[in-house]
Amino acid sequence: MGSYTPAQRRRTKRSILDTLQDAENEHLLECPNADLPMRTAGLFLDLILISLATSAVHQLVETFRSTFPVLLGKWVDPESSNFVFLFLFVSWSAKVCLAYFYFIWTTHRFGGTPAKLLLGIRVVDARTGERPSILWTFLREGLAKPLGLTLLASPVCAAIRKDHRALHDLATRTVVKRVRGGPP
Amino acid sequence: MILMVPYSPEVPKAHTPMLWPALVLLLLLGVGFLRSYETIAADYEYVNELRATVVTDGSGHNQLAESTQKYLSKRPLLDLAPSQGNWDYKRLIYANFLHGSLPHLVLNWIGVFAGARICTTFIPFLCTLSIFILGGSLGLLTSIWLGTDASTFIPHIGASGGIFALMGAYYVYNFRFRTLYFFWFPSRHGTIHLRTSWFVFLDVLLLELVLSMGQFLPSRVDSVDHLAHVIGFASGVILALGLRFLQRWPSYVQTRAEFIAWDRAIKPAEGNLRGWVDLWTSLLEINPYNDALKQRLCGVMEKDAEALTPEERATIFSFFSPTFLRLETVAAAQATVGALRAGHAPPLPWLAATPYDSIIRLAQEIAKNADNHPALLQLILLYRRAHPEGGNVERKLEALVTKLSPPAEPLEIQSGQ
Numbered sequence: 001m002g003s004y005t006p007a008q009r010r011r012t013k014r015s016i017l018d019t020l021q022d023a024e025n026e027h028l029l030e031c032p033n034a035d036l037p038m039r040t041a042g043l044f045l046d047l048i049l050i051s052l053a054t055s056a057v058h059q060l061v062e063t064f065r066s067t068f069p070v071l072l073g074k075w076v077d078p079e080s081s082n083f084v085f086l087f088l089f090v091s092w093s094a095k096v097c098l099a100y101f102y103f104i105w106t107t108h109r110f111g112g113t114p115a116k117l118l119l120g121i122r123v124v125d126a127r128t129g130e131r132p133s134i135l136w137t138f139l140r141e142g143l144a145k146p147l148g149l150t151l152l153a154s155p156v157c158a159a160i161r162k163d164h165r166a167l168h169d170l171a172t173r174t175v176v177k178r179v180r181g182g183p184p
Numbered sequence: 185m186i187l188m189v190p191y192s193p194e195v196p197k198a199h200t201p202m203l204w205p206a207l208v209l210l211l212l213l214g215v216g217f218l219r220s221y222e223t224i225a226a227d228y229e230y231v232n233e234l235r236a237t238v239v240t241d242g243s244g245h246n247q248l249a250e251s252t253q254k255y256l257s258k259r260p261l262l263d264l265a266p267s268q269g270n271w272d273y274k275r276l277i278y279a280n281f282l283h284g285s286l287p288h289l290v291l292n293w294i295g296v297f298a299g300a301r302i303c304t305t306f307i308p309f310l311c312t313l314s315i316f317i318l319g320g321s322l323g324l325l326t327s328i329w330l331g332t333d334a335s336t337f338i339p340h341i342g343a344s345g346g347i348f349a350l351m352g353a354y355y356v357y358n359f360r361f362r363t364l365y366f367f368w369f370p371s372r373h374g375t376i377h378l379r380t381s382w383f384v385f386l387d388v389l390l391l392e393l394v395l396s397m398g399q400f401l402p403s404r405v406d407s408v409d410h411l412a413h414v415i416g417f418a419s420g421v422i423l424a425l426g427l428r429f430l431q432r433w434p435s436y437v438q439t440r441a442e443f444i445a446w447d448r449a450i451k452p453a454e455g456n457l458r459g460w461v462d463l464w465t466s467l468l469e470i471n472p473y474n475d476a477l478k479q480r481l482c483g484v485m486e487k488d489a490e491a492l493t494p495e496e497r498a499t500i501f502s503f504f505s506p507t508f509l510r511l512e513t514v515a516a517a518q519a520t521v522g523a524l525r526a527g528h529a530p531p532l533p534w535l536a537a538t539p540y541d542s543i544i545r546l547a548q549e550i551a552k553n554a555d556n557h558p559a560l561l562q563l564i565l566l567y568r569r570a571h572p573e574g575g576n577v578e579r580k581l582e583a584l585v586t587k588l589s590p591p592a593e594p595l596e597i598q599s600g601q
Binding site for chain 1: 371376
């Protein structure tokens with residue numbers, strides 16, 4: 001028979017780093033919420049950065065596509081459907097991976113997309129101040145945000161509400177905080 | 185570069201770039217465009233009348249017929265601009281000031297304005313102009329030699345090679361520092377501060393090298409002269425490195441004002457640590473944004489804190505701004521631990537002025553090494569002491585100190601200022 005251990009005893013001892021992380025999370029919750037112009041600036045900058053990155057991927061794939069027939073000569077027919085499909089698949093796979101890392105992984109790992117981090121705003125769990133889990137980040141960045149932006153519900157919601165939370169924030173229990181002021 | 189325009193190196197307001205050099209270059213490009221406008225219009229009409237004939241050569245590649253090549257060799261623009269089959273040095277230099285259309289001119293105006301303006305923080309206008317012309321001309325020349333155009337009589341024009349040369353020169357001078365970028369968002373949030381080295385990777389290496397690679401291929405990805413961009417950039421880098429070498433510009437100096445002060449200062453002897461600290465702090469008073477100097481001071485604080493007077497330590501800590509703590513957390517943490525281990529506490533005025541999140545960030549870095557835990561607790565206690573009782577920060581620190589059980593006996597420290 002197994003022995004019963006009360007829940008409090010089973011809790012592992014928290015390290016100093018965990019304690020400091022809790023302190024940081026608590027501080028994040030107390031930071032002011034990011035307003036609509038700042039969030040819009042973040043989205044605008046995100047679009048610029050992701051377009052630069054996808055453009056680089058596109059040009060890289062196109063360059064390889066032009067190089068292959070030159071290098072392999074008669075072994076490759078650049079007009080064949082298999083060849084065209086292969087490069088289309090590679091190009092889109094790379095772009096999807098890029099979008100995943102840019103929007104979802106960075107938000108989960110660092111608390112914001114590169115543009116948000118550069119502007120000094122962070123996405124945190126509205127209850128705990130922690131960074132959102134990968135599942136909630138996926139729901140936020142991959143589903144709720146595109147839907148909310150397409151239907152214009154997210155910007156309207158952020159503009160109307162006093163706490164500046166958009167529809168995708170409410171749907172995924174997150175909040176965007178302004179963690180530092182302007183430049184030094 | 186057009187989507188994210190470098191607006192200024194991150195320097196104090198007194199050292200922000202001057203406007204007039206950029207305006208002079210804009211004017212030169214505008215005059216060049218107006219003077220060549222009729223020729224460009226005539227060239228456009230001349231080329232529009234062409235009915236190109238394509239023939240297949242022995243190796244199966246398509247080429248323009250000889251009659252077409254002859255027709256193109258007499259196009260009016262070749263009187264002003266160079267091409268692979270017909271060029272000279274005068275036209276090569278003049279081509280930097282020519283543009284094929286108004287949108288081409290406007291886009292390059294943005295680049296020239298940014299490039300010429302940001303360089304003035306570091307180099308005189310004549311150097312800027314020389315780098316623009318030399319770098320741009322070398323870029324165009326390489327592109328003419330190595331290009332795989334359908335005809336040898338396609339003129340190469342535009343200021344973009346020169347703009348990239350100016351960017352290269354700017355990166356040489358400001359690579360280790362930060363830049364303020366403007367991204368066209370019509371609000372006060374429309375600028376960001378970014379490490380210059382990150383943008384070099386994104387803009388120049390990632391995009392331009394890939395695109396110029398594409399230019400060598402038979403079917404070009406686009407009609408932009410990326411090869412001229414890359415060679416222009418490389419020329420700008422080499423010219424600026426040469427200039428820096430001749431000037432004997434130290435790696436840790438950012439602005440011209442600092443360089444002039446450094447040049448005029450009497451240099452301390454090699455082992456005279458306090459003399460160097462005095463010199464570096466005097467340079468930091470000119471430009472408190474210089475992170476490279478702060479990193480040097482962090483190194484001194486980490487290893488030789490006991491060799492400094494309390495005033496010197498207080499001065500050094502006063503330069504550790506929240507942004508420096510955020511960006512160079514490791515160096516700042518090592519300096520703080522070094523000072524605490526030597527028994528010297530960080531000064532209380534600095535602790536009082538440092539935000540809570542910066543201290544937490546510093547504490548997180550210090551906590552990564554178990555040997556530093558006594559110093560960490562000491563730092564938190566000192567930070568608590570520096571803040572008035574009853575405030576929100578004091579409440580949070582009270583809870584934090586309770587959670588951080590002391591792993592060892594507290595260090596004996598001298599009280600800071």
